[in-house]
Amino acid sequence: MRTRKLFVVTGLCWLAAVAAASAASTEADFKGALNAAEAAEKAAGTLKNQWTTTGQALAAAKKAAAAGDFDTAVNEAKHAEALAKASIAQATEQQDAWRSAVIR
Numbered sequence: 001m002r003t004r005k006l007f008v009v010t011g012l013c014w015l016a017a018v019a020a021a022s023a024a025s026t027e028a029d030f031k032g033a034l035n036a037a038e039a040a041e042k043a044a045g046t047l048k049n050q051w052t053t054t055g056q057a058l059a060a061a062k063k064a065a066a067a068g069d070f071d072t073a074v075n076e077a078k079h080a081e082a083l084a085k086a087s088i089a090q091a092t093e094q095q096d097a098w099r100s101a102v103i104r
Contacts, residue, residue: 025070033077034061040084049091054083 037058044050061076 025074027065027070030061030065030070030073030077033074033081034058034065037061037077037081037084040081040088044084044087044091047088047091049087051083051087054080054087057083 037054041050041054041058044054057076057080061073061080064070064076065073
C-alpha cells in the first residue's frame with residue numbers, strides 16, 4: 001500500500017514538473033509574440049492611431065526579454081498587441097462615427 005502511494009505521489013510530482021517546464025515561455029515564444037505586436041502596431045500607425053501605451057508595453061517586453069524573463073516578456077508583448085488591436089478598432093469605428101455627431 002505504501003509503495004503504491006509512493007508511486008502515485010512520484011507520478012504526480014513528475015507530471016507537475018513537466019507541466020511547469022512546458023508552461024515556461026521561451027525566446028521563440030517571445031519573438032513570435034513580439035512580431036505579432038509590432039505588426040499590429042504598424043497597422044495602427046497606418047491608420048494614424050497609435051497609442052503611447054502600446055509603445056510602453058513593447059519597451060517593457062523588450063526589457064524583460066533582455067533580462068531573460070521570457071514569461072513577462074511574452075505577457076507584455078501580448079498586452080501590446082491587444083492595445084494595438086484596440087487602437088485599430090477605435091480608428092475604424094471613428095472613421096464614420098463622426099458623421100452622426102455633426103449638426104445638420
